Amino acid sequence: MRVEQQIRALPIRWRIFAIAGLNTAVVLLLAALIWDGARNLSSAWGTLRQARESGQMLGSPESEMVQLQGLLLRYVNQPQPQLRDEIVRRRTAVLEGLHKQAATDPALAGAVSTLATATDRLVNSLDALHVARGAVAQTYEQEVLTPAKTMRSLYASIESTLPTQDAPIAAPLRK
Numbered sequence: 001m002r003v004e005q006q007i008r009a010l011p012i013r014w015r016i017f018a019i020a021g022l023n024t025a026v027v028l029l030l031a032a033l034i035w036d037g038a039r040n041l042s043s044a045w046g047t048l049r050q051a052r053e054s055g056q057m058l059g060s061p062e063s064e065m066v067q068l069q070g071l072l073l074r075y076v077n078q079p080q081p082q083l084r085d086e087i088v089r090r091r092t093a094v095l096e097g098l099h100k101q102a103a104t105d106p107a108l109a110g111a112v113s114t115l116a117t118a119t120d121r122l123v124n125s126l127d128a129l130h131v132a133r134g135a136v137a138q139t140y141e142q143e144v145l146t147p148a149k150t151m152r153s154l155y156a157s158i159e160s161t162l163p164t165q166d167a168p169i170a171a172p173l174r175k
Contacts, residue, residue, distance in 0.1 A: 064094045072126070079130045087126070091119050 007015065068090045075083045095116050102112040 064090065064097070068094060072122070075126060076129065079126075079133070084126065088123060091123055095119065 010018075068087065071083060071087045071090065075087060095112075098108070098112045098115065102108040
């Protein structure tokens with residue numbers, strides 16, 4: 001017998017219950033799929049919201065970092081103790097703000113520790129840069145400017161002792 005004949009052999013009441021049961025099974029399957037999709041969508045929406053909040057939290061420190069960068073450039077060009085103190089103060093404020101944000105947003109925790117290490121190295125290297133710059137300036141003064149001034153005065157002395165201005169050595173001395 002074929003399946004169709006077997007189904008027709010069943011009483012009509014059982015066939016109606018079979019169709020209702022099949023429809024119920026399909027509805028339950030669709031409901032499970034919709035529930036799973038809604039759960040995934042809700043999770044993705046939560047992740048997106050958290051990413052937006054993290055982005056907004058990082059917007060505030062970004063402006064602070066721009067100001068800190070300006071102070072760093074000024075300090076490199078004009079090393080002054082009060083400027084360095086301002087750099088350290090702003091750096092501390094920025095890092096404290098980032099640490100507070102990292103406490104509420106675990107996605108930022110690794111980045112904050114990396115940023116803190118990098119800024120510590122940068123601020124500490126400012127002193128080394130200041131010392132190196134002083135050494136370069138002192139070396140330039142002692143090894144280049146002082147001998148150049150001495151040479152200039154010696155050439156002027158030699159030129160002043162020449163009997164005439166059209167002597168053969170006078171033109172090279174003037175150069």
